[in-house]
Amino acid sequence: xxxxxxxxxxxxxxxxxxxxxxxxxxxxxxxxxxxxxxxxxxxxxxxxxxxxxxxxxxxxxxxxxxxxxxxxxxxxxxxxxxxxxxxxxxxxxxxxxxxxxxxxxxxxxxxxxxxxxxxxxxxxxxxxxxxxxxxxxxxxxxxxxxxxxxxxxxxxxxxxxxxxxxx
Amino acid sequence: xxxxxxxxxxxxxxxxxxxxxxxxxxxxxxxxxxxxxxxxxxxxxxxxxxxxxxxxxxxxxxxxxxxxxxxxxxxxxxxxxxxxxxxxxxxxxxxxxxxxxxxxxxxxxxxxxxxxxxxxxxxxxxxxxxxxxxxxxxxxxxxxxxxxxxxxxxxxxxxxxxxxxxxxxxxxxxxxxxxxxxxxxxxxxxxxxxxxxxxxxxxxxxxxxxxxxxxxxxxxxxxxxxxxxxxxxxxxxxxxxxxxxxxxxxxxxxxxxxxxxxxxxx
Numbered sequence: 001x002x003x004x005x006x007x008x009x010x011x012x013x014x015x016x017x018x019x020x021x022x023x024x025x026x027x028x029x030x031x032x033x034x035x036x037x038x039x040x041x042x043x044x045x046x047x048x049x050x051x052x053x054x055x056x057x058x059x060x061x062x063x064x065x066x067x068x069x070x071x072x073x074x075x076x077x078x079x080x081x082x083x084x085x086x087x088x089x090x091x092x093x094x095x096x097x098x099x100x101x102x103x104x105x106x107x108x109x110x111x112x113x114x115x116x117x118x119x120x121x122x123x124x125x126x127x128x129x130x131x132x133x134x135x136x137x138x139x140x141x142x143x144x145x146x147x148x149x150x151x152x153x154x155x156x157x158x159x160x161x162x163x164x165x166x167x
Numbered sequence: 168x169x170x171x172x173x174x175x176x177x178x179x180x181x182x183x184x185x186x187x188x189x190x191x192x193x194x195x196x197x198x199x200x201x202x203x204x205x206x207x208x209x210x211x212x213x214x215x216x217x218x219x220x221x222x223x224x225x226x227x228x229x230x231x232x233x234x235x236x237x238x239x240x241x242x243x244x245x246x247x248x249x250x251x252x253x254x255x256x257x258x259x260x261x262x263x264x265x266x267x268x269x270x271x272x273x274x275x276x277x278x279x280x281x282x283x284x285x286x287x288x289x290x291x292x293x294x295x296x297x298x299x300x301x302x303x304x305x306x307x308x309x310x311x312x313x314x315x316x317x318x319x320x321x322x323x324x325x326x327x328x329x330x331x332x333x334x335x336x337x338x339x340x341x342x343x344x345x346x347x348x349x350x351x352x353x354x355x356x357x358x359x360x361x362x363x364x365x366x367x368x369x370x371x372x373x374x375x376x377x378x379x380x381x382x383x384x385x386x387x388x389x390x391x392x393x394x395x396x397x398x399x400x401x402x403x404x405x406x407x408x409x410x411x412x413x414x415x416x417x418x419x420x421x422x423x424x425x426x427x428x429x430x431x432x433x
Binding site for chain 2: 118
């Protein structure tokens with residue numbers, strides 16, 4: 001067991017790099033940007049996470065996997081706290097994470113918030129097809145297989161693909 | 168509800184006002200009941216993409232409900248949990264608006280109900296994110312981004328149906344006829360909402376009505392739909408526990424397992 005007074009929070013961040021999102025298994029919790037803080041408080045390890053979407057069913061599993069990973073590495077007194085504010089945004093996703101998404105076949109979120117207002121039938125900025133790199137793509141549905149994704153189709157290679165939407 | 172003196176919260180130096188618990192439950196019940204209604208479309212949507220859309224919206228709403236119930240349970244203390252609040256209260260104790268509990272009807276009714284409600288929730292959460300209660304503010308701030316999607320999606324569908332075929336136009340006209348009288352309750356504050364407003368943690372819903380109507384007018388105009396009389400007679404009661412018969416059926420469905428096998432987990 002690792003004595004709490006010797007905890008190096010850098011080492012904790014390193015361990016968390018190997019905890020993956022069960023829904024998008026190429027992304028670690030670090031890539032997603034959902035780890036908000038790692039601290040040692042009163043001899044215990046406090047990990048603060050924030051949900052991507054309010055109703056995301058993966059959050060409970062993610063929280064459990066973080067606990068398991070830390071226990072496996074000898075950290076026994078682990079508290080996982082959830083905070084809602086400030087609300088998670090795709091801007092917190094790492095560049096490495098975005099590259100991994102694209103390689104996995106999911107178009108990564110654009111850097112700028114393009115369409116996060118309620119105005120109807122807005123022109124979406126062109127989303128690049130993660131397979132053939134064409135910008136000639138169209139939105140099929142704003143809601144995809146998970147809360148964080150929208151469904152697109154490439155007009156050139158005709159493949160449908162997921163877009164990790166701006167949030 | 169428990170009285171103040173029976174609802175201690177650890178680390179709290181002041182008594183939790185009853186109105187904060189009631190107000191939080193009202194917000195939770197609205198999200199849970201509409202979320203449950205939307206979830207009834209799972210596997211029955213008109214096309215796969217819209218089946219997924221409405222169930223995603225349902226998931227967001229149930230997520231919001233969980234956040235509010237968890238907070239209400241923490242405030243209530245004793246042995247309250249998010250589950251006891253959702254599964255073990257009876258219809259009279261539910262404080263959701265009547266609009267949320269109405270049956271799904273056809274796609275036009277579901278889409279219009281979602282549009283009316285999302286337009287309301289969008290304005291509500293915009294203000295609630297500045298609540299003096301930091302947890303209510305955080306839940307609203309988080310949910311607002313999702314509600315923005317719901318509002319866009321439902322507005323676009325109202326326009327598609329209204330400005331679509333003669334059949335879709337007629338169906339959404341029927342939906343307006345059925346639902347309009349349930350919209351007034353959204354902006355008519357219950358006693359606990361007025362207390363919440365005066366104490367600074369709640370939103371004065373009366374002030375949302377003007378912007379809500381404007382939004383309805385804009386979308387209806389594009390959808391070639393007539394805007395009904397805003398001063399028409401409105402049905403109320405849900406916020407104070409007087410519900411339509413429909414809520415009982417929802418609870419019978421939703422609470423059956425916990426009522427029959429108390430404490431059951433899987």
